[in-house]
Amino acid sequence: MAASDHLALDDQLCFALYAAQRAMTRAYAPLLEPLGVTYPQYLALLVLWEADGVLVRELGDRLALDSGTLTPLLKRLEERGLVTRQRGTDDERVVRIHLTPAGKALRQEARKVPIALACRAGFDPADKRARAALAALRGELRALAERLEEPAA
Amino acid sequence: MAASDHLALDDQLCFALYAAQRAMTRAYAPLLEPLGVTYPQYLALLVLWEADGVLVRELGDRLALDSGTLTPLLKRLEERGLVTRQRGTDDERVVRIHLTPAGKALRQEARKVPIALACRAGFDPADKRARAALAALRGELRALAERLEEPAA
DNA sequence: CGGCATTCAATTGTGCACAATTGACTTGCA
DNA sequence: TGCAAGTCAATTGTGCACAATTGAATGCCG
Structure with a gap:
């Protein structure tokens, strides 16, 4: 038996x-529960808080999600009264997402979320070295994602 | 407006x-397609190739998945003729998963998968430094997951 | 101007994840 | 011994992800 042919679960970066x-998503759940949104919904809101009025397509580019995922997700955010969805007037193919006052107000509630999570992950936000380590890990993950998406098709 | 209160999408490690x-799962898809299994099914097979005959609970411990996810996944693997599921005789609560000959044979097909993926991710398997970097990243992710799961409940 | 390719969001269908519950089975302890 | 607590896999219901298709709207090119 080939004991070492790279098929050991614990050797897999992917695992x-x-x-x-x-684990990250599960850690966010209790922090997001008071806001009444799921983790992917929270990510969509992060984009909207930076750029209110984006198109569904732009949101998809930012999050690497397609309309198959975003359409129902945004409908749920609309049902909760956090966003509005309206067809473009000049270009009727697109749909533009706007935050409602409630959606904008939720941002204040959300400010404590990243801090609470960093705390839970054992990162001291005041520690310069910890922040650098976190940024380095983030950079490695971004580079990895880019390399994985890039080649061929 | 608080421009910098840690809510920028690109600052989030979580994102x-x-x-x-x-991106990783999408990169695996074309490699697993010839094997006829999905990515989570492949992970379950990695466990079974290491430890044939494990219980559903043990598989769940290993992959951090519950029966709600594993039961249907294993039923699909059973339908494809890769595993069998049988109630324990001594303890009738448990279900034991065994590889079929086809399931065992699939391991040979799978050996090229991690190599192909490493290649796609731009890692040179022969490069000692690249392997060390990969191992370091894996270790950081494992440590992060552990810190996130640990505290309270 | 006409028509063909492209761009959109929406829809359909499959397969995870995961919380919560169920119900069978086992264990431990009074 | 009996029963209460605990352990299992299965089930139910919600919400992503994502491939593939649809159909409307737009842009482009002759």
């Missing part, structure tokens, strides 16, 4: 990534 | 993790 991502 | 994980 470490998979497990860490799910 | 880098989320995006990288999905």
Whole structure:
């Protein structure tokens, strides 16, 4: 038996990534529960808080999600009264997403979320070295994602 | 407006993790397609190739998945003729998963998958430094996941 | 001007994740 | 011994992800 042909679960970067991502989402859940939004909905709101009035397509570019995921997600945010969805007037193919007053107000509630999570992850936001380590990890993950998406098709 | 209160999408480690994980899964898809299994099914097979005959609970411990996810996943693997599921005889609560000959044989097909993926991610398997960097990243992700799961409940 | 390719969001269908519950089975302890 | 607590896999219901298709709207090119 080929004991070492790189098929050991614990050797897989992919599994470490998979497990860490799910642990992260689970860690966010109790912090987002008071806001009444899910983790992907929270990501969409992060984009909207930076750029209110974006198109569904632009949101999709930013989050690497397609309309198959975003359309129902945005409908749920609309049902909760956090955003509005309206067809473009000049270009009737597009749909523009705007924050409602409630959606804008939710940003204040959300400010404590990243701090609470950093705390839970054992990062001291005041520690310069910890912040640098976090930024380095983030950079490595971004570089990895870019390399994975790039080649061929 | 508080321009810098840590709510910028690109500052979020969580988003880098989320995006990288999905990029990874998408990168695996074309490699797993010839095997006829999905990415989570592949992870379950990695466990089974290491430890044939494990219980559903043990598989769940290993992958951090519950029966709500594993039961249907394993039923699909059973339908494809890769595993069998049978109630324990001594303890009738548990279900034991065994690889079929086809399931065992698939391991040979799978051996090229991690190599192909490493290649796609721009890692040279022969480069000692690249392997060390990969191991370091894996370790950081594991440590992060552990810190996120640990505290309170 | 006409028509063909392209760009959009929406829809359809499959397969995870995960919380919560269910119900069978086992264990431990009074 | 009996029963209460705990352990299992399965089920139910919600919400992503994503491939593939649809159909409307736009842009381009002759």
